[in-house]
Every structure is written in C-alpha cells, then in structure tokens.
Amino acid sequence: MANPFRIHQSSQGDISIFKVEGYLDAHTAPEFERAIQAEIDAGRHRLIVDCEGLTYISSAGLGVFMGFIEEIREREGDIKICSLVPKVRQTFELLGFQQLYHILDSLPEAIQKFTDTPRWEG
Amino acid sequence: MSVIERKFLLQVPSSTENLAIVREFLNKVGQQAGMGDDEVAKVQLAVDEACSNVIEHAYGHDSSKEVMVRVSFDHETLRIEVIDTGQGFDPSSIPRQELEELVAQRKTGGLGVRLIQKLMDEVHYEVGPGKKNQIRMIKKIAR
Numbered sequence: 424m425a426n427p428f429r430i431h432q433s434s435q436g437d438i439s440i441f442k443v444e445g446y447l448d449a450h451t452a453p454e455f456e457r458a459i460q461a462e463i464d465a466g467r468h469r470l471i472v473d474c475e476g477l478t479y480i481s482s483a484g485l486g487v488f489m490g491f492i493e494e495i496r497e498r499e500g501d502i503k504i505c506s507l508v509p510k511v512r513q514t515f516e517l518l519g520f521q522q523l524y525h526i527l528d529s530l531p532e533a534i535q536k537f538t539d540t541p542r543w544e545g
Numbered sequence: 546m547s548v549i550e551r552k553f554l555l556q557v558p559s560s561t562e563n564l565a566i567v568r569e570f571l572n573k574v575g576q577q578a579g580m581g582d583d584e585v586a587k588v589q590l591a592v593d594e595a596c597s598n599v600i601e602h603a604y605g606h607d608s609s610k611e612v613m614v615r616v617s618f619d620h621e622t623l624r625i626e627v628i629d630t631g632q633g634f635d636p637s638s639i640p641r642q643e644l645e646e647l648v649a650q651r652k653t654g655g656l657g658v659r660l661i662q663k664l665m666d667e668v669h670y671e672v673g674p675g676k677k678n679q680i681r682m683i684k685k686i687a688r
Binding site for chain 2: 485520522
C-alpha cells in the first residue's frame, strides 16, 4: 500500500511542527517515534503535532505521544496536538487524552498556546 | 422466523503491514451488516488492536505465522473472533492504571486492551498457549 503515513516537518522559532498524514497504526508508529526522538535528541522540546491529514490512529500511535511526554515536560517543553478530524478525536478522547494534553482546533491556536501556556500545568 | 447468519474469514501473515487489510475487510463486512460509519470505525479499531496484540505479543513479529479473523453477523449482532496459536495472552495481567500513572512511569502498554473494552459491547478471552487463543468480540448493530 503506497504511502500509508507521511510526516512533514517544519519549524517556527523554537517550535517544531509535525504535520502527519494518513494512518498511524502499529506499522507506521515507529516512523513517527523516530521523528520525535530525533527532535528531542536535537534539543528541541516544543513540539506541535498537526493531525489535520491524519485519518486513523490506534493505540500504537497514541503510545508515541505517551512515551515521550514525561521526558519532554521534564525539559520544560510540551507536545501540543491540533486539528484532529472527528474520528481521530474520538479515539484520543476514549482514552482520556484531553486530560493530559492541550488539544487545539487549529495550528495557529496551538502555536499561540505555546505563548500563553508554554508548559503543561495539568 | 429463521435467522440468516453470514460468515466471513480473513487469514493474513502476522505482520503489521497487514493491519490495513484487516481494517478494510472489517469496513466491507461492517457495511454489508448495515452498520453506520461510526460503528464500523469502532469495530475496525477494536480488531486492529486485537490483531496488533497477536502480531506483537503472541507471535513476536514472526511473519511466518498467521492471524485469523472470523466475522459473522445477523440482523442484530456482529461477532468477531481473532485467533492465533502463539503464546497466550492474559489481559488480566495488565494492571488497571490511570493514564496519568502510565505516563509518569513512561509505560504505553495496555492501551489497546483498554480501547477494545471501551469500543465493543462484549469481549471474551480464551487462552490456550501454543494451541489456540482467541478473543471474541461482540458489537450490537444499531437499527
């Protein structure tokens, strides 16, 4: 199956933006994990994952968000999530991710959130 | 009144690249069963999680093994069985932890089992390590 998952990476100041497309399951999650890990290794800890093009997520994809968040917050950073399509939002919410992450409606709002609330305060 | 039951069977090599095929299979069967898009999406995710657990845990990514998905439906109910012959998996071995605790401990395991429970109406595990393990899931069809 061609290009089931794609990541487009960009930055705005010290914020790294990952636009993810396609589906994020146990097959494609390792690619996402490597991309996030590389960013942390490069000392960048303010990340936005823009999910506008993400059509599907399973627990393997959600696990990537969970696996890094503690380390990133210890380094004064955060992962903010934006632009979830309804089906994907439902999966995040089924597990209660809205209690653990800032989930914003759009990329500009996610960028603004880093200005307003750079750190997760629960 | 006689009840007509339709049965479908999919068998794929135990590799995560086949999860997309499993999901597409469930999409077609769910549509034929008359389920709405939202219900089909829940079934797809639950079965993806069950198959991912088999591929990763029961077979340890050994793609020479096979994962079997059996689906049947009648007017009211969709029944799915995910079957493997690998190492048994006991879901009760997963501690019930809050998401916050898992994050603090940097653990990500057990999310799939949790999702399956939330998505399906009934979930039953039958474990026979090395012989036959199966997870049976039932989803009522909203009419």
